[in-house]
Amino acid sequence: MRMSNTEIEVILGDITQMQADAIVNAANSSLMGGGGVDGAIHRAGGKSILEECRLIVNRQGRCPAGQAVVTTAGNLPARFVIHTVGPIWLGGQAGEAEKLGNCYLNSLKLAIENDCRTIAFPNISTGVYRFPKEEAALVAFDAVSTFLRSNTDLEKIIFACFDAENHQLTKKKWNC
């Protein structure tokens, strides 16, 4: 489907294989790697990504939930990795939805600042961090559509879903 000038694509697949200008990593505040999509990105991208993350942490400290930072993408087909830190689900009363929305908004802002035309997102926080998938799909939809109302520079946003449930929920939310 399209929203404003931007094509929205929802796929079932591994984000490390995406040919987008930027792929988004669901990191943790240390930015030092981990499991899930974070582990997959660092494994496939090589050690230069971790080295850049270390420099960022040395400069500005740990990355709080909702914020995002950018590195190059090492051996990945993408040009950049945007590392964002999703909220850990604590039951829904701890600002989790706002923080998750900020992950999408801040990642999109960084993509624009780096002249990206295409960006791929995983389903941030819906793995180890246990954010309910349906609610996360709604938050992602609201944040991305809000962003697209005032930004027409992106050619394509890809949601690279890794499991069938997120794939179905994300497709339904975007009506595609």
Ligand code: AR6
């Ligand atoms: N491509 C796309 N999506 C993936 C991939 C992949 N290769 N691998 C997993 N996913 P998670 P979180 C999906 O746990 O919940 C890490 O240890 C997965 O199916 O990766 O934000 C970090 O270091 C799920 O839908 O991230 C943090 O400590 C989604 O990615 C913590 O996990 C997010 O699952 C972050 O937890």
